Amino acid sequence: MPPENPVNPVPPAGPPSPAGASPPAPAGTGSKLPVPPATAAARPAAAGAEDLSRRKFLGLISWSGLGWAAFSAASGVGSIATGRFMFPNVLYELPATVKVGPPDDYPSDDVYEKYKDSNGVWIVRDAGQITALITVCTHLGCTPNWLPNEGKIKCPCHGSGFRRNGINFEGPAPRPLERAKIVLLEDGNMMVDKARKFQYEKGEWNDPDSFIPVTA
Amino acid sequence: MLPEAFKEAANHLLSSAAITVSLVIAFFFLCLWQYRKVTKPVVALPLSLGLIVLFCLSISDPNFFIIISKSDNVPIVLMLVLVGGCTWWGLRQAALNDERLEKGLPPMEADNREDDKVYVWPDLVYAEFIALIICSIVLIVWSILLAAPLEQPANPARTPNPSKAPWYFLGLQEMLVYFDPWIAGVVLPTLIIIGLGAIPYIDKNPKGNGYYTFKERPFAVTIYMFGFLVLWVFLVYMGTFMRGPNWNFFGPYEYWDIHKLEPLTSVNLSEYFYMRLLGRAMPANFLVREAPGLLVLAVYFGLLPLVLAKTCFRKFYPSMGFLRYMVMINLFLGVVGMVAKMYLRWIFNLKYIVAFPEFFFNI
Structure with a gap:
């Protein structure tokens, strides 16, 4: 049996949330304003998933953009190479x-x-x-x-x-x-x-x- | 080892496709009709042992040995043994289950359900991994022992004689003998794929799900097994062991003589109708010329489904509904028609029922 949390009991149907332990301030967000614990506890499920700052969002966009550009370039080169393959330099056909x-x-x-x-x-x-x-x-x-x-x-x-x-x-x-x-x-x-x-x-x-x- | 008279008789009978296929179809339906007796070990064991003994005696015949020992053909021999064994196993389970169901017992698969459950990891993955290793070893050893044939570079001016597709396509190649390329190469394979994909939508009978049975699903099991065993596996056998040089039929102990002469002058239905029956010249208008064949097709695919709905399938029709019935019956008639067309070629040398060489449309 896991020990019960006497301070902040988790609702039985709700997902286990790290925010339930109620730290004084989320560390490493770069924000100077401490987030009140009540706000974090109010949205326990969303706290981990949607912690997307502008910096992270732009980083994500640029990396995926780079990935898509590389994929498109590779596909394009592949298509051109395939097209070139359809027109061989020498065609071994019997003379007409x-x-x-x-x-x-x-x-x-x-x-x-x-x-x-x-x-x-x-x-x-x-x-x-x-x-x-x-x-x-x-x-x-x-x-x-x-x-x-x-x-x-x-x-x-x-x-x-x-x-x-x-x-x-x-x-x-x-x-x-x-x-x-x-x-x-x-x-x-x-x-x-x-x-x-x-x-x-x-x-x-x-x-x-x-x-x-x-x-x- | 084998008496010459036996070989002569076997060659004579089994070099005729019509007789061979008729024997196979008769044996197929006999086994399904008497499946409870045939699958009993008392019957099945002597039958398979007899076939194995006959096979071993046949090896002494040089012509037989040449064909079965080709590196390409060895796996086909093994496959035939495997297919026979698996079919026996399935039918045996069905026979046992049907006896249980008649006594009011649940099928065998329903007992001890808890014992059947295993974990994917490690039980299943270990078994799969061991199977993978064994298969790799077998394939490596096999490919070393039986050198796979590497032939000379392809030359468009020289086609090998006979020229055979890979073994799994030999059924399709056999169909190509009786149909125009676009029918046998495009339409029929598409219909096979669509038909197999349509089975869950046509067949909404839940009986037989998850357990072997024949008595509860005689029509479904018969159709499927006919398509797989006769129209696929047997045609692979036919393409491998019966088709020789110039794509002629040969018996099992016959020398594959490149000069075997078989008069096969094939005749279109329109020629049978106008020239042989009416004794007049072929009409110039191609629609008039092909009218008999078009009429046959219209009756076969247009009228016959309705007649069958009132007669043979009068129990199926109300439960299936019009659309589902029409899809099922047209696929069914397609399968039967394919076999019928092959018989017409073998017996009457009938080439095409409808022939429009002007438009590459020949059926």
Whole structure:
């Protein structure tokens, strides 16, 4: 049992207050006028928490201001650095245009993988046309594989399958592979330009830039 | 060790997704239906021992061993054992509790409540600290023994075959096979999160809070366990052990042949309707073309909830109220529809019910 204070009994429900001991004057406040004990005892709960002088208040403001300034500066620098990160000095993208040689390099109906690794296109000869198919699955963008024995292009991620001409026929791919622009240059070579794409479902495969006619 | 005829039969049956999933779903509902008998140690112990013996015998098969011993797949095998064990434990507690509740006794968790209370410090924190140390040691030893695979630098022109997501995303990857990317990758995961978050608002039945029971909450427990065990854990199994090169299905003892040929020509519902049923060309107008699929969707999500409110869920509907019922039934139909769509692909090679490749809108 704690000893009862005979001078100033604390009310049972009230919080224990250091002011209940009634010192003659609060020390260390810098005030020359002694605070009457009756005033302190009248507000026992507020005495400890709201003892905020102008000096303390200004100190608090300036420290928190400094803290916020530092935080804002750090966040700002971080944001700028993140923004800079979005524009790298070097972008490792496959080149958009490539010369793929004369049509005679593609003598029979087949899928030619020569430019797959370097440029991301298959050169396909099929049904009297030479086309450049982009090696990106139209489902989620994996790189499919050409399976010569099965005669189909098959995606290893979700099993989409495409015929040699790029038309989707199995798995989840919703539309055919995209063709890149292919033109016959004056020197007899063909050039593929991936900056221009042709989508079958939009009827763009009839565009003369999307294929080079050859005798079947 | 295992007879070749058995392996042949297992490969033949279990390389078919429709048969495997049907067996799993049948086993799941059998266990829930007869949960009091199945969870008895007399039944559960021989069952699990039999599976372990079969697993050990299967290790002698080189194709089986290659797949289960991949460093990525070892934890999945352990996870399946753990999930099976925990499910048995929960159902066993529920069976025991349900027997007590029928006799008018309080559930086991209600007894000796005072003994269950421990202090956070030191009891809980010590236990957590020891668990942390043990987990760290296990992980360190494991990563030394089973070298985690570090593959060659990523190359956009070369995708590994098969190309698999991390194990915990294999269920999502499996869903991507049957749906358009934005449905399986955005809409369905969002619906899963919203649906899980909505459970406390849909389900205001206080029974089953704080104690195991199945009899008092058959619908809630069945739905949740179906979603977790079949649609998550089993799809992880499927993505790990059944999907091989070119994302084809393979049996447990089958060689993962990169040249396995599976004719999977998939057909849209509109093509089934116009070309096979009516024997005419596809209509040029895309709204007319997709009208059958849109009608199916309208009936499924528009009409079916009302029909179910009058039939299967006529007891739920008055107690839940219209709004709560509609949220619940649409989430429920979404789950059932997802499984139905997978079956339609496996059995009929149905690609999309509604297909607007013009707008990237395919369901």
